[in-house]
Amino acid sequence: MTDASGFRAGFIAIVGRPNVGKSTLLNALVGQKISIVSSKPQTTRHRIVGIHTDDTAQWVFVDTPGFQLQYRNALNRTMNKTVTDALAGVDVVLFVVEALRYDERDAEVVKLLPRDRPVILAVNKIDTVKDKGQLLPFLERLAATFPFAEIVPVSARTGSQTDELLGAIRSYLPEGPALYDKEDITDRSERFLAAETVREKVFRLLGDEVPYSTTVVIERFEQDGNLRRIYAAIIIDKESQKAIVIGKGGEKLKAIGSEARQDMERLFGGKVYLELWVKVRSGWADDERAVKSLGYTD
Numbered sequence: 001m002t003d004a005s006g007f008r009a010g011f012i013a014i015v016g017r018p019n020v021g022k023s024t025l026l027n028a029l030v031g032q033k034i035s036i037v038s039s040k041p042q043t044t045r046h047r048i049v050g051i052h053t054d055d056t057a058q059w060v061f062v063d064t065p066g067f068q069l070q071y072r073n074a075l076n077r078t079m080n081k082t083v084t085d086a087l088a089g090v091d092v093v094l095f096v097v098e099a100l101r102y103d104e105r106d107a108e109v110v111k112l113l114p115r116d117r118p119v120i121l122a123v124n125k126i127d128t129v130k131d132k133g134q135l136l137p138f139l140e141r142l143a144a145t146f147p148f149a150e151i152v153p154v155s156a157r158t159g160s161q162t163d164e165l166l167g168a169i170r171s172y173l174p175e176g177p178a179l180y181d182k183e184d185i186t187d188r189s190e191r192f193l194a195a196e197t198v199r200e201k202v203f204r205l206l207g208d209e210v211p212y213s214t215t216v217v218i219e220r221f222e223q224d225g226n227l228r229r230i231y232a233a234i235i236i237d238k239e240s241q242k243a244i245v246i247g248k249g250g251e252k253l254k255a256i257g258s259e260a261r262q263d264m265e266r267l268f269g270g271k272v273y274l275e276l277w278v279k280v281r282s283g284w285a286d287d288e289r290a291v292k293s294l295g296y297t298d
């Protein structure tokens with residue numbers, strides 16, 4: 001497996017209804033702190049939420065905002081296209097359910113699973129199953145709902161079977177060199193993660209009310225001991241979108257800021273002071289300076 005020619009690398013999307021343990025599982029698979037950040041964020045339209053690399057493979061985990069949104073809105077007639085878009089470029093889908101707890105919300109997600117990509121089912125929280133004899137019939141029932149490539153029982157909390165899960169995913173990743181160098185770790189990486197965290201909250205809280213071109217620029221990032229002071233601007237295309245991002249009495253912006261701050265504190269392992277504001281910049285993507293300030297070029 002250490003033979004470089006057998007190396008595999010690819011993108012994995014984690015999907016599942018709320019509360020099944022997706023975030024906890026991601027942390028168990030990539031380690032508590034995301035330490036590798038790409039210097040080439042434009043290679044994926046997805047937000048990279050974690051990378052795990054060993055001698056045999058590189059697992060790049062991405063989020064799927066379109067998928068999640070669509071899942072909440074399953075009757076939308078553009079469903080299929082949105083799901084396809086959300087999974088564009090993803091090599092493997094990891095579908096997470098809770099052991100012995102499969103309900104109609106899980107079934108809704110199953111309806112959206114792609115047929116043209118391997119889908120691995122992770123049955124999480126097996127540490128909560130007292131009577132292991134119940135697990136097998138549960139797995140059999142799930143196996144009948146969809147042609148899963150693999151089914152792996154796992155506990156994100158205890159770490160049990162997480163290596164098996166990585167191994168199962170690995171066998172479906174394309175052969176090829178690592179997509180991201182370990183050497184890509186730079187001082188900018190926390191800036192980048194900070195911007196991506198805010199951007200994710202904007203999409204999570206506002207959904208398709210704001211266009212995909214909405215982005216986040218970190219204007220100042222100061223470290224003072226273990227406190228990070230982060231000043232970030234949310235860049236929108238049109239003045240009319242400002243009210244949407246800010247919300248009534250500023251409540252949306254407040255929620256975005258507070259969720260982003262909590263995530264960053266976990267991510268960076270220290271206190272974060274976050275200041276957010278909204279800016280309109282038409283045509284920012286074509287503006288070379290703007291692209292530079294995002295850290296997309298050197």
Ligand SMILES: Nc1nc2c(ncn2[C@@H]2O[C@H](COP(=O)(O)OP(=O)(O)OP(=O)(O)O)[C@@H](O)[C@H]2O)c(=O)[nH]1
Nearest residue numbers: 017018019020021022023024124125128155156157
């Ligand atoms: N016992 C047990 N609890 C777990 C395990 N994995 C996650 N949990 C708990 O389940 C709850 C939900 O976990 P999250 O990781 O936030 O779930 P999620 O799927 O990311 O949730 P959303 O962000 O709402 O979609 C938390 O209280 C976790 O501590 C596990 O393997 N065993």
